[in-house]
Amino acid sequence: MSETSAFVVSADWLQERLGQPGLSIVDASWYLPAQGRDGRAEYEAAHIPGAIFFDQDKVVEPQSDLPHTLPHPGLFGQFASSMGVDEKDTIVVYDGPGMFSAPRVWWMFRIMGAKEVFVLDGGFDRWKAEGRPVTAEPTRIAPGFFEVDFDAARVASLGDMRSIVEDGSLQIADARPPGRFAGTDPEPRPNMRSGHMPGAKNVPAPSLSKDGKLLPVEELRTVLEVAGLDLSRPVVTSCGSGVTAAVISLALASVGHQDNRLYDGSWTEWGGRDDTPVVTGKD
16 A cells, blocks of 8 residues: 555544544635635635634734745744644644645644644545535634744745855755746736746646645655655755745655755745846756
8 A cells, every 4th residue: 555644634534533622623725816716715614623714814924025924933823822723732734625725834833843733635625525524613712822842944035045046055846837937937926037946846736646635655756856856955845925835845744855944935035036046947
């Protein structure tokens, strides 16, 4: 039998544990404008019983002009505590289609100190299609206390990326679609160049899952290596705004890769400037 990632849980696993103490279920559904879906509205219409909604457009650093900047540790702790989440909880994160926006919140909780964090394999769309329990009732939240233990080494800044691009010290894995990576398709955000950072490898986020489920571990390893990554070397992940880069982060963790970080500003920061190098083409 193919080995499944240690960082995902099945719908059966979660359904058996609904209502148990110490379990926090987090709906992290977020969509690009072109997808025509509203994560919060969908959550209010139907969600897994006991789930709370994690608004990725609001759980951000207020001093940043970028869309999804990681909140500073103290603020993240406040957000998580207000949602009733403790760092000692078993946290299961899901999104609508599966393996799209949930890995970003999985990554956030992990770098902020939570130890037991998982992504629901298959997402909520599959959960509903299989006739599993859903509710529109608001989840009653008892304030928690999330004690932050921030792992700053897991986050790359603009300054870090300038150095990485210049000296090639880390491999860069870009989760955006091939057309945007190559510079043949426009970016969804206005006034932004398309293309990629010099030396980056394209690992489109959808290539790491099938039907909303993360690929088995050995298949993940193959996809990452075929994309040009040397899994014995450090990696930094990137995407459009820091969301789907975490799909690569999840894949790397799943194959046992330890030395990786995520470029939080991602292409919104890099491609939105006029003083950063951009190249086009597949490589």
